[in-house]
Amino acid sequence: MARKSLISPATLSLVLLVVLLSSSAIHAGHDYRDALRKSIMFFEGQRSGKLPPDQRLRWRRDSALRDGSSAGVDLSGGYYDAGDNVKFGFPMAFTTTMLSWSVIDFGRTMGPELKNAVEAVRWGTDYLLKATAIPGVVFVQVGDAYSDHNCWERPEDMDTLRSVYKIDRAHPGSDVAGETAAALAAASIVFRKRDPAYSRRLLDRATRVFAFANRYRGAYSSSLYHAVCPFYCDFNGYQDELLWGAAWLHKASRKRVYREFIVKNEVVLRAGDTINEFGWDNKHAGINVLISKEVLMGKAEYFESFKQNADEFICSILPGISHPQVQYSRGGLLVKTGGSNMQHVTSLSFLLLAYSNYLSHARKVVPCGELTASPSLLRQVAKRQVDYILGDNPLGMSYMVGYGQRFPRRIHHRGSSVPSVSAHPARIGCKEGSRYFLSPNPNPNLLVGAVVGGPNVTDAFPDSRPYFVQSEPTTYINAPLVGLLGYFSTHSSWR
Numbered sequence: 001m002a003r004k005s006l007i008s009p010a011t012l013s014l015v016l017l018v019v020l021l022s023s024s025a026i027h028a029g030h031d032y033r034d035a036l037r038k039s040i041m042f043f044e045g046q047r048s049g050k051l052p053p054d055q056r057l058r059w060r061r062d063s064a065l066r067d068g069s070s071a072g073v074d075l076s077g078g079y080y081d082a083g084d085n086v087k088f089g090f091p092m093a094f095t096t097t098m099l100s101w102s103v104i105d106f107g108r109t110m111g112p113e114l115k116n117a118v119e120a121v122r123w124g125t126d127y128l129l130k131a132t133a134i135p136g137v138v139f140v141q142v143g144d145a146y147s148d149h150n151c152w153e154r155p156e157d158m159d160t161l162r163s164v165y166k167i168d169r170a171h172p173g174s175d176v177a178g179e180t181a182a183a184l185a186a187a188s189i190v191f192r193k194r195d196p197a198y199s200r201r202l203l204d205r206a207t208r209v210f211a212f213a214n215r216y217r218g219a220y221s222s223s224l225y226h227a228v229c230p231f232y233c234d235f236n237g238y239q240d241e242l243l244w245g246a247a248w249l250h251k252a253s254r255k256r257v258y259r260e261f262i263v264k265n266e267v268v269l270r271a272g273d274t275i276n277e278f279g280w281d282n283k284h285a286g287i288n289v290l291i292s293k294e295v296l297m298g299k300a301e302y303f304e305s306f307k308q309n310a311d312e313f314i315c316s317i318l319p320g321i322s323h324p325q326v327q328y329s330r331g332g333l334l335v336k337t338g339g340s341n342m343q344h345v346t347s348l349s350f351l352l353l354a355y356s357n358y359l360s361h362a363r364k365v366v367p368c369g370e371l372t373a374s375p376s377l378l379r380q381v382a383k384r385q386v387d388y389i390l391g392d393n394p395l396g397m398s399y400m401v402g403y404g405q406r407f408p409r410r411i412h413h414r415g416s417s418v419p420s421v422s423a424h425p426a427r428i429g430c431k432e433g434s435r436y437f438l439s440p441n442p443n444p445n446l447l448v449g450a451v452v453g454g455p456n457v458t459d460a461f462p463d464s465r466p467y468f469v470q471s472e473p474t475t476y477i478n479a480p481l482v483g484l485l486g487y488f489s490t491h492s493s494w495r
Contacts, residue, residue, distance in 0.1 A: 030390045032489035035403050036113050039485055042401075042449030042478050043099075043120040045415065048087060048155065049077035049127075059420035059445040063155035064162065067142045071164040073134070075142050078127030081232075082474040083413035085155045086143035089131060090220070090232045093179040094280040095475040096124030097248070098350070100186035101290075102483030105354055107190075109490035117482055118190060125187045125202060128180055132209050140176045140220060141165040145231050152433035154418045159430065165227045169212075173220025175234045177213035178241030179280075181206045185248035203252055210245045214261075217242075236282045239269040244283040247290050262291065263302055272309045276316040276323045277336075278347045280476050285313045289351045289358075296362035310355060315368035317348055318381065331394040331459040332384055339469045340453035342399065342477045345389065349382040350480035353487060356382070386484050389451060394459045401473070402448035409442035412465045412472035416447040437465055451477045 045057045048064045067087070068075025079095065081088045099121045107114050131139040144161035151160055167173035184206035191199040221233040228234075243265060250258035271287055278285040288309040294300035295307040316323040317334070327335045336344040356378035359365065366373040384392075391398040391406070398404035401411060411417070418428055418436045423444065450473035455461040465471060 030387060030392075030488075032386075032485050033111065033113070035390055035400060036110065036482065036485035036489050037116075038400060038402050038449035039451070039478050039481050040113055040116045040120055040449065042447065042451075042473070043079065043123065043475065045447045045450065046079045046081075046475055047077075047123060048080055048085075057448065059422065060415065061156045061421050064142070064158060067162055068130075068139070068164055070162065071139070071166070073130070073139065073164075075127070075130055075139055075164065077123070077130065078142075079124060079475050080155065081476075083411070083416075083468070083472045084145070084148050085153075085158050085160070085414060086145050086148050086231075087127075087141065088145075088228070088232045089128075089138070089140035090176045090179060090228070090234075091280040091474070091476050092124060093128060093176065093183040095479045096121060096128060096183035097179065097186050098347070098476065098479035099124065099482060100183065100190050101354075102350075102480065102486060103190045104186065105357065106483040106486035110486040111489070113486070117486070118194065120482075121187050121190050125184060128183055129201070129205060132180060132184075132205055135208065136212055137166050137168045138173065138177050138180060138209065138212070139164060139166045140173060140224070141227060145227070151430035152414055152418070152437040153428055153430055154415045154421070154433070156415075156421050157427050157429070163227070165224050167220050167223055169216050171223035172213075172216040172218030173223055174213040174217045174238035175241045176220045177209055178238065178245035179283075181210035181213060181245035182241070182248040184209065185245070185252040188252050203249075206245075206249055206252070210249055213238075213245060214242055232280065234281060236274070236277075240271075240273075240283040240287065243269045243271055243287050247287055251290070259300075259302075266305065271306060272312075275309060275313040276326050276348075277344075278351055279343050285310075285348070285351055288313060289355050292355070293358045296358045296364060298362070311366045311368075314352070314355060314366045314373055314378065315371075317352070318368060318371075318373060318377075321368055321371060327457055329455070329457050329459045331388065331455075333388050333393065333455065333457075333459065334385055335457045340472065340474060340477065341456070341470075342389065342451055342454040343474060345385050345454070346451070346477055346480040346484065349385040350483055352378045352382040353484055382484060383488060386481070386488060389454075389481070393455070395455070395461060397461065399452055399454050399461075401450040401452070402446055408452050408461075408463050408471060410440075410463050410465050410471065411443060411447060411450060411452055412468040413443070413447055413450070416443040416445045416450075417465060418444075420445050447473065449478065451481060453477075 081091045144163045147160040184202045188199045188202035219234045246258045246261045291306040292310040356375040360375040398407040453470045
């Protein structure tokens with residue numbers, strides 16, 4: 001059942017309008033194409049391993065080339081998740097899934113940036129193929145987070161422990177394995193026509209990894225607690241990742257076995273739980289939106305309950321009627337408790353936009369008590385969040401580095417804040433970088449396109465490295481934003 005509104009439709013419409021449009025700095029418009037280009041370029045700044053000749057962020061150099069050697073495997077490549085130098089497999093896989101979904105749904109509107117978006121996906125999947133090369137094993141992390149976080153050094157100088165962590169039959173991790181299967185399956189759709197052989201390889205691997213995740217069930221934070229917690233501990237359980245993996249495998253393969261798995265396990269794996277959450281740890285809202293597309297296309301009545309869940313999710317995050325766990329700042333920013341708020345802003349806005357498109361094609365709306373939420377309204381809410389990120393906010397600040405005239409200059413990011421190898425060829429050791437961390441000066445290297453954790457519920461933002469919750473960028477903030485910017489770069493009129 002959709003939540004009943006406790007205020008009149010007229011009052012509700014006014015509240016929605018005020019929240020959507022309120023800001024002390026409304027711009028005439030944004031260059032979404034420029035923001036899209038920069039949002040994808042950010043991923044080049046997060047690359048680990050041997051950098052390609054066409055690397056655009058030239059202040060970065062090769063790093064961590066021997067990752068995996070202590071375990072006798074090649075685990076070079078992939079992405080650093082945020083401002084540190086650890087490769088965490090759980091958020092990296094989610095990042096790859098969301099980059100893929102961005103390309104699948106919005107690639108046709110990305111213009112010349114589509115090529116770069118696809119390359120960002122491939123950089124993730126090339127690594128995930130390495131991490132899943134041994135049957136019954138998934139390598140889920142490279143680097144010791146405690147020793148890494150005890151240093152402030154650029155990745156090119158890393159001398160911290162590059163410990164390798166894995167899950168296997170005796171030490172299961174259905175969450176990270178399920179997300180990895182989802183990433184591989186989603187990417188197989190991206191490459192289906194672009195590189196059929198690579199696409200088949202991705203789908204075959206996704207099938208194998210999902211079977212492992214399902215057969216040997218358990219949370220990876222139980223198996224690897226001291227390595228992954230409290231950094232990317234699985235707080236939400238592994239059940240949602242199994243459904244998420246099955247949903248992407250069903251979309252990629254169209255095999256009946258995955259449809260049956262989803263229907264059979266919908267209640268067991270709690271598809272309707274925590275509907276106003278979506279991110280690296282909680283896939284419930286994403287599952288329901290993804291599966292609902294088939295219902296709205298009139299092809300899958302057996303998934304009708306997922307559409308009901310998706311409708312309820314939409315109602316739970318709309319301004320004016322949102323769930324108590326979802327707030328909107330006076331400046332119009334969606335806010336949820338916990339760290340790195342922009343991850344919620346971009347992920348939830350992505351789902352709003354994706355669902356609005358599915359609804360438009362089906363000529364449907366979402367009933368939210370006395371309010372009817374049209375596809376246009378969902379797009380307006382999503383666009384309002386994107387515009388807030390790009391500068392339509394009380395501080396008049398873009399929260400994307402390098403976009404606009406005013407943006408964060410002191411982001412919590414080692415490579416950005418320590419002089420580059422070209423500027424300072426001599427090695428900078430573990431503790432030698434501390435003076436750069438503590439410096440009041442702007443970062444010397446611009447991590448173009450990086451979106452930081454962002455302001456708090458009062459719209460306040462300290463442009464300061466030590467405030468990492470607000471000043472640190474992450475790959476999983478940017479990944480959904482790529483899709484949003486792709487759409488608005490072509491549909492800026494959006495009504």
